[in-house]
Amino acid sequence: MRLTGLITDLLIGAMTVAAVLMLSASTPLGIFNAKLADSFLYVSPAPDFSPKTLLIENRGSANLANADINYLVQNLNAAGAEHILILDNSTNTIQNVSGWPGNVHVAFSMNQDFIDEDSSFLKLFEIMLGQSSRSFTLEQSDNSILSLLTDNNRSGEALPDSYQGYFNFSIRPGMLPKVTAEQALAGGIIKSLVADKLVFIQVSPSSQYERFDMPDSVETAYLTYPEMQALAVETYIHNLDLETFPLVLIALFLLVAYFAAFFLLQVFNSNGILLFEGAQLLVALLLAYVLFAGFHLVFPFGELFLIQLVALLHFLMSERRRETQILTARAAKLDTRLSQRMLPGSFMHSDDPWKNLHLFIDQHLHMSRSILLDRVEEDNRVVAIHSLNCTTDDIEERRRDFRREPYSTAVRTQRPIQLKSTNYFRNVSEQEVEYMAPLMFAGDVLGFWALTIKPETGWNPVVFEQNLQSFARELSELLYHRDKFLETRKKESRTLRQLLTMSYALREQRQLDSAIELLERRLGLLQNVFSRSSSGLVLYNLFGQVLTSNREMDEIASALDLKFFTMSAHDLLVELTGEPSVTVKKMMLQLTLHHRVIEWPISSPKLESDYILRVLPIERETQHNEEVSPFLLAGILFEFVDVHSVQQAVEGRRELHRYYFDRLEADFNTMRQVTKELGQVIDEQHRGFIKQLNTVLVKALERSSSVEKMLEIQQHNNEVFPVKPAKLIAEREQKLQDLLKDKNIRFEYDWPEIPVLALVSVEPFKHLLDTILTLLINDSDSADGVIQVTMRDCLKQGSCRRIEIHFANKGFGVPQEQLENTQAMSNIELASESNPLFQTLYLGRQIEEWGASLEISTGLGKGYEISLFLPTFEADISRPNNG
Secondary structure, eight states: OHHHHHHHHHHHHHHHHHHHHHHHHTSTTOSSHHHHHHHHTTTSOOOOOOOOEEEEEOOSSSOOOHHHHHHHHHHHHHTTOSEEEEEEOSSSOOOOTTOOOTTEEEEEOSTTOOSSSOTTSOBOOEEEESSSOEEEEESOOTTBHHHHTSTTSGGGOOOOSSEEEEOOOOSOGGGSOEEEHHHHHTTOOOHHHHTTOEEEEEOSOGGGSOEEEOOTTSSSSEEEHHHHHHHHHHHHHTTOSOEEOOHHHHHHHHHHHHHHHHHHGGGSOHHHHHHHHHHHHHHHHHHHHHHHHHHOEEOOHHHHHHHHHHHHHHHHHHHHHHHHHHHHHHHHHHHHHHHHTTOOOOSTTOSOHHHHHHHHHHTTOOOSEEEEEEEOTTSSBEEEEEEESSOGGGBOOOOOBTTSTTHHHHHHHTSOEEEOSSOSBSSOOTTOEEEEEEEEETTEEEEEEEEEEOOOTTOOHHHHHHHHHHHHHHHHHHHHHHHHHHHHHHHHTOHHHHHHTTOGGGHHHHHHHHHHHHHHHHHHHHHHHHHTOSSEEEEEOTTSOEEEEOHHHHHHHHHHTOOGGGSOHHHHHHHHHOOOHHHHHHHHHHHHHHOOOEEEEEOOTTSSSOEEEEEEEEEOSOOBTTBOOGGGEEEEEEEEEEOHHHHHHHHHHHHHHHHHHHHHHHHHHHHHHHHHHHHHHSOHHHHHHHHHHHHHHHHHHHHHHHHHHHHHHHHHOOSOEEEOHHHHHHHHHHHTHHHHHHHTOEEEEEOOSSOOOEEEOHHHHHHHHHHHHHHHHHHBOSTTOEEEEEEEOOOSTTSOOEEEEEEEEOBOOOOHHHHHHHHTSOHHHHHTOOOHHHHHHHHHHHGGGGTOEEEEEEETTTEEEEEEEEEBTTSOOOOOOOO
């Protein structure tokens, strides 16, 4: 798409330059360049040159006689004239009565045409001077004025077959020497004025020669044909004619100028574009003047100006097209994303507002039937527009004129009325009560709301009618504002209005504005939900910077004197938990690497409630080049969950448990005392039974004490919980059913009759089980593999302090040396790999923090054997390390 647009822009630029060159070729000096050169004459200096011509001007009313011409020829030759040109414009042939020498030439013609009348006469320059031309040309050099200029030719180069030059006019007309014929005949010929010059003798009066208008920058309004010939000769001899650049060079220059302007304009804003264009043209104007004044070169300023103008228009059109594409794409993208989020449109833009109104009502009022009626525009009639729990045909009343009953009564009272005398609905049962509510705003009738209800026991009609009045008022205001909105949008969408207000071309902007408005609604709604959440929330990025927080969090921070905006997530966690930095960093490592959720009880006399602090990673949805963050996380969320009410209920249960254990302990002590006394009074035969009973009671008392101690620990720590490992393993097996079916692998369990409870950190333990089972399944070497899971309890003599869960498969395994090398790797190295073996070893190290351990063995072709050792209630219970 971009390449196609670029090729199109290049073609447009090339075609524009070609068109400008064709237009430029239609005028000799290009577009406006002749006028510009004439303007430069105001400020350019006159050239320093020695005239090579002299004009003897006939200012009389009659032609010079042959005797006068013969006399002038003799005197001019005597004074040293190089060439004498007699310009005859009469109908009489000049007679060479005295035998003129070879330097005397006659240019004779009828009707002022001295070029092609007779080949025996000297041919002069053809003068073309007007709005579109300022040239002097000569098609052939034989017997032409060019042959007289051999000695004065430019650097002595060979005479051209044809010649075309352009008048510079830097030689002012006043700089050309001339005398009148009267002065010359009276002996006014000065030798120094004539010597070595080309002298023009004007035979006919000046009024009989063609006149040529001069530019405004030249002092003289016009020059006669002889004067123009003298000016052409001086221009040719002194090399003062204007020259143009080669066409190829102009074409390359215009192409570079066009595309430089087109591509550089995007760097500037609106004001910058004007300054850039103005500066570019000013530099070009100065360059044109320097070339004109110093080198007599015509700079293609007119072509450049036109190229710049077209490039600017092309750029503006291209920008308009690009902005339209961007706006359309952005609006479509926003609409798609927001529609995927299932964000409904506003009531103002709803296609079926009456349905929305009924849904709004039905969520709050228990109605049997309901019908909304809309007013016909600029009429007194109403039409049924939407129904609920019935159809619009259920209306018994057919007139639908709100000047009649029951509409008129409702309008007059401006409140809901109960319909008693007549039925508005068809087939009204005895239990149904009918109501009619007017929908009015600012005295204007917008519609009506008819409904029926079936009152329940204790129904209060006064309260119900008040509720109806409140809802009718809200519905009326919604409909009024929607009508005004639609009316305004209808006016703004009229084509003539859009054309007059210059807003017709803003449809894409309006689409984008609509999408942005929808996005702002969603963001505003989410921000409001976030701010009004009963939990305190603060979101950090992974670089320890606060992104946002809500009002509840601000209040908690104020109560605890926490300046969390200046604290990193690590610092805040240290401050809240009271744990050392090393422990907190372990928590952060678990959170970022394994997306583990951290929970911690927060209690302080400064707080009115008790909280559970939940620190959880927020995963980002998509990865953008400009939005890169580590570990695929968008941030870390601190959530303060208010558990005051829950804790009260838990505290009640805890007190009940404590009371139960106290009573149970007292009963156990009584039973022990009784059995002890019985053992002293009964015979030896029954004393063994009493001793066995006493042992059972002692163990029961110890187990009761262990449970009570564990509950006490749970009051201060939520990291380790008593669980049934067998149940968790069965749940993880169900989670991996797809993988098991693919390889047709089954599990075989060997559990004790009453499995012992183990103390584990639940989420890390689940993660470890998933990793172990995935490793064993992937390693199984047959399509009918078996994974054996065995539990061995009571590993310590005298009490059941630890249990072992043994996993084994028949698979490929790895060499023992490779396993040992892997076990020697650091936690960072293990955590960075997704291999199940690496993850199993890494997580096996983490469970040591709460008293568990993992052992693994393997061999090439032998599969894996993994043993988990978990603490139980009868282990030495202490507060676990939460790192």
